[in-house]
Amino acid sequence: MDPEMDSQLKIGFIGAGNMAFGIAKGILSGNALPANIKVSAPSSRNLGRFQELGVAVTHSNEEVVSGSDLVFVAVKPHLVAPVLTEISEHVTERHIIVSVAAGVTLATVEELLPENSVAIRLMPNLPCLVQEGALLFARGSHAKQEDGALLRSLLHRCGLVEEGPEAWIDIHTGLSGSGVAFVYLFAEALAEGAVKMGMPSALAHSIASQTVLGAGKLLRESGKHPAQLRSEVCTPGGTTIYGLHTLEQGGLRAATMSAVESATERARELGRK
Template identity: 60%
Template sequence: MAAAPHVPVPVGCIGAGRMAQGVLEGILREGKIAAQNVTVSAPTDRNLEKFKLRGCRTSHNNRSVVSRCRVVFLATKPHIIPSVLEEISPEVTAEHVIVSMAAGVTLQTLETNLPPGTKVIRMMPNLPCVVQEGAVVFSRGRCAGEGEANLFQSLVRTCGLCVEVPESYIDIHTGVSGSGVAYVYTFAEALADGAVKMGMPGALARQIAAQTLLGAAKMLLQSEEHPATLRSDVCTPGGTTIHGLHELEKGGLRATVMNAVEAATTRAMDMGRK
């Protein structure tokens, strides 16, 4: 199979943490952009080493990333975004597409702190982008058109699901998918621990728990059935599953998960108001 063609657009990223690694690794794994066309900046070398090993350019100068690249991802902590925008604004032109993945930072905040007419996209990825099974949602600012949306999707769709949504959905996505990865890991750990309690070796229990979650997720995506329908298909009268589900209901699993999504979403909204 022939390699995917490189996207002839230099891409930069300000910030080199886990989320930046996840998104850029997803892009690079597909081979649609060459590593030498990616520039990443961070204050220290601690997180830049992984990008250096990948063949990317690295820098401690955020403005140099903007001057060198057309598409620039902002992957810093949300509270740092205002100072980053102030720093890079002199380098931002009408040719740039600025993409923020900072939780809670609104399109209005980005547009207010960048030159008038700047093409801005707000995205929210999740960590499984690193294995090209992520879930990404994005919204465009007032000056970003179909061309910028298509360019963005051509880069990021390699990370997994990529959907354009109203901006109001982004904080909800943070609660259900960005933070939801941690909920799933917690559930996977509990599944495996249950198996260990019953006598199964830990390594095997974790492998089976992970495969169970993967298979269940694929069935949800491919069948497009409501989760309750698929759940009922597993429950035979008087069988093992309904007894297990009864215990989950006693523990308030569904209400607890719904509360977790609400809490994480509310926190993301609160961050956007600061």
Template identity: 70%
Template sequence: MECELSQLKVGFVGAGNMAYAVAEGLLKSGDISADNVTVSAPSDRNLPRFQALGARVSHSNTEVACASRLLFIAVKPHLVPTVLGQISPHVTRQHVVVSVAAGVTLATLEELLPDGVGVVRLMPNLPCVLQEGALLLARGSGAGPGVESLLKRLLAPCGLVEAGPEGWIDAHTGMSGSGVAFVYLFAEALADGGVKMGIPAALAQRIAAQTLLGAGLMLRDCGKPASVLRAEVCTPGGTTIHGLHALEKGGVRAAVMSAVEAATERARELGRK
């Protein structure tokens, strides 16, 4: 995209949490002006928060497509064909279309859009709303390396932004998109364990949250593999190794791997549909 970033017109078809998180990140980058952002949704329910960011809002997907050069498709996967059918006559080779719909392949997106349009699949996750997300993008044949560099720059305030082949997108969905819920389940169980051992529930929940936050920051920032950090917590005959043994007997490692596999396969199934 050759225009100055300060003049880049950005659109969002869909106004859910992921669209809001990405929009907020784009604006935090400082490169995009809020009055160059337009958002559409069928109802007013989610639009006021975009207005609070300074963005323009509309009920017309076509209006957003016409007003934008960088266009995010942030609707449920089963709605993508309908939405792209609406906007396709108004999309040109000057557009870059970024889909955040789980399972919808680049081939499907390119088939539903005019020839030569740059298409990107982007999979964010829920912590993007706190600018602590993990995002993976994959480019279609019409989107060059410059598009990848631009998106990495604009989305950096959302969290970690990486690029890779499309085959990684569904696995990222299973590991990081769905993985957020897996972590919440573990946090809930951790707090329940504290309650069982006599800690009040509210306090146990706060301690569990802080434990996960601290462990995650160490894993991200210390530069050591999880296996090394885990070993550093263990002392011979201590409390941690006894607890880890109980987790291994419960099959937690295999269960988590199976959960990622199941979520990934579901994302692939959505793509085939």
């Protein structure tokens, strides 16, 4: 989509929580204008930060739908059905409805909207806030390639945006939607290890976050397999291989694989409700 269109598109958010805010911030770092965005939530507690971005806010979901071309549904998964039921009569063929709710399937979304509605399922993650998100979307049965292209263009400043089959969305939820929290746990544990060895906490946390950032950036920019980079850090008989041995004994690799598996299974379970 050309930048001109990008800046004219009317964008709505139903739900003003952490993920809506992350996507809105990412979008606003591109061509979208705050004046073209409207957000709704039942209470005012999360609306102030949107207002600070210059975004219009309301308590009416209907108002968001009526004034938008593309609407992100960013409420908790169990609220998607009541919210879609509420807005359904205001959804027309001009709308693209993008659900970001974990687990909720395109079949469920399409069932709750008027026939032939354009629906897209998107799984973002919180680093959209700093334009380093990892986002995967799947198009519904009436969403055309150009609808996907429009969404991709809108989100391009949020981070990596990929399209795939719907079956991958739950996996991406475990890998990346939830995966960021797994990385935070690791970062916290790194810092706590340093505190245990006598480093002041603030310095340990600052170095742990820079370590995670640097490792991630090098991994992405080098294009190397993580095992290759890991071997480049390991001096034979040196410190790293001793630490890695301890992590393997503690089952970090298996625990991490199981964490992605459990989160994926949970997303699938949410989708069955």
